[in-house]
Amino acid sequence: MADPAADRARYDRATAHLDAPLAVVDLDAFDANADDLVRRARGKPVRVASKSVRCRALLERVLAREGFAGIMAFTLAESLWLARSGFDDVLLAYPSADRDRFAELTGDPKLAAAVTVMVDDPAQLELIDASRGGTEEVRVCLELDTSLWLLGGRVRVGARRSPLRSPEQLAELARSVARRPGFRLVGVMAYEGHVAGVGDAVAGRPLRSYAIRLMQSAAKRELVVRRAEAVRRVRDVAPDLEFVNGGGTGSVQHTAAEDAVTEIAAGSGLFVPRLFDHYTAFRGRPAALFAQPVVRRPGVGVVTVLGGGYPASGAPGADRLPQPYLPEGLRYDPQEGPGEVQTPLLGGPADDLLIGDKVWFRHAKAGEMCERFDTLHLVRGDRVTGAVPTYRGEGRTFL
Incomplete structure (x- = not known):
């Protein structure tokens, strides 16, 4: 059974030497x-x-x-x-x-x-x-x-x-x-x-x-x-x-x-984005995540991360938005949602986040995350074992 707190600790330790925004594949x-x-x-x-x-x-x-x-x-x-x-x-x-x-x-x-x-x-x-x-x-x-x-x-x-x-x-x-x-x-x-x-x-x-x-x-x-x-x-x-x-x-x-x-x-079953959480026939493990840095603390119970407005293709709806994943308990401000250059996040865990801390997100769909990042950092356990370019990182944007 996945332990979100342990996963967050692992990803934070693995990428402590890296500044967000960044993307990882576990x-x-x-x-x-x-x-x-x-x-x-x-x-x-x-x-x-x-x-x-x-x-x-x-x-x-x-x-x-x-x-x-x-x-x-x-x-x-x-x-x-x-x-x-x-x-x-x-x-x-x-x-x-x-x-x-x-x-x-x-x-x-x-x-x-x-x-x-x-x-x-x-x-x-x-x-x-x-x-x-x-x-x-x-x-x-x-x-x-x-x-x-x-x-x-x-x-x-x-x-x-x-x-x-x-x-x-x-x-x-x-x-x-x-x-x-x-x-x-x-x-x-x-x-x-x-x-x-x-x-x-x-x-x-x-x-x-x-x-x-x-x-x-x-x-x-x-x-x-x-x-x-x-x-x-x-x-x-x-x-x-x-x-x-x-x-x-x-x-x-x-x-x-x-x-x-x-x-x-x-x-999609390789990365298991959030749209694939809701099946009775199988359960996958989230393998692809991206992190945005906390850059503001506007008040009690709210932090603001840089960027994050990465909606997935398909009919517009809340299910097409990235999911604030780790730490658990964060949610979007309904007045703003995920923004092009900044995203406010609400919830009790916000008060424990400091400037520079990472908030981890899951994209709604699989490969579309890679259109936003040129590198995928490969994580095993609590270490980054390598980094590989996405299509974008190789200068290829086919659509």
């Missing part, structure tokens, strides 16, 4: 979370979602572990950069309109062999062909929409991603790829974000949590049948299909149980 927690993902994947390889890590050194660390294979990237520029860095299996999870990078991809045999691009519309194939800088064959993955439709299609639950919902729609695009010179269909992806990315045990919301569990149960029942049929139809067109990717941190064990799925995607 390697013991990171490695334990990696082991848990592999356990839940039930023997199927886990493809690491790079957007949830955004640090080459940590991507290398996790891919060196048994049970992990390949990267799921978020932009074409990132995919090519990773391939040039030595990663030889990169799946681009989102369609791209980056003509210059498609020219690079099709002109370089090494890149073309390492990178697989996402397609869900014939127009994307047209754009790639119009952008060609060479004759290299393009590896293609098709994405199936996983959304759950209720009330006869009047209510939609799930992210608005691919327009390809039915097995026949997916198979028709597969046939389009097969007929088109210069492309090879190698994979299918179906990401059930409404299961993998939505916690089903929301603190203080028992009725909402129950409704989420009902929705997710229905979604899993519907998708297991539709995904299997879609994969069967695509394999009729492309018998040598290399992979079928599905799932995410919150659904690893459920998706891994499907015969049609050959690999699982996960990334």
Whole structure:
């Protein structure tokens, strides 16, 4: 069981020689979370979602572990950069309109062999062909929409991603790829974000949590049948299909149980940000934290830290804000919230904080924290054992 007071003492001792703002990754927690993902994947390889890590050194660390294979990237520029860095299996999870990078991809045999691009519309194939800088064959993955439709299609639950919902729609695009010179269909992806990315045990919301569990149960029942049929139809067109990717941190064990799925995607489960606290199926260990320094003491029961206004992407709401984590018991001033240059924090622990002390926060999402910091300090026990650059620290800001 985690001891927040002990963790705070460890992190403070480990970083006593470092000034905040700073970010750390607890390697013991990171490695334990990696082991848990592999356990839940039930023997199927886990493809690491790079957007949830955004640090080459940590991507290398996790891919060196048994049970992990390949990267799921978020932009074409990132995919090519990773391939040039030595990663030889990169799946681009989102369609791209980056003509210059498609020219690079099709002109370089090494890149073309390492990178697989996402397609869900014939127009994307047209754009790639119009952008060609060479004759290299393009590896293609098709994405199936996983959304759950209720009330006869009047209510939609799930992210608005691919327009390809039915097995026949997916198979028709597969046939389009097969007929088109210069492309090879190698994979299918179906990401059930409404299961993998939505916690089903929301603190203080028992009725909402129950409704989420009902929705997710229905979604899993519907998708297991539709995904299997879609994969069967695509394999009729492309018998040598290399992979079928599905799932995410919150659904690893459920998706891994499907015969049609050959690999699982996960990334947030390595850092375990605050949005992943609310699942009945698993419990991770917070591994990525950032610290802001106390710079003011405006009055009794309040301190002010430098910066801290790092909201996560998604629909705006309190759940997208970083969590004042250590010391326990601090909360935002409702008049100000987390600010661009300063953040007041209220609560009894404020009176024990001195100018220069660190307040530790957890980001709402995983890799987005790395867009704010150029270095991750690696902590083991109560020592910093190293420091590695984030994408930002390597001068890479892909989105």
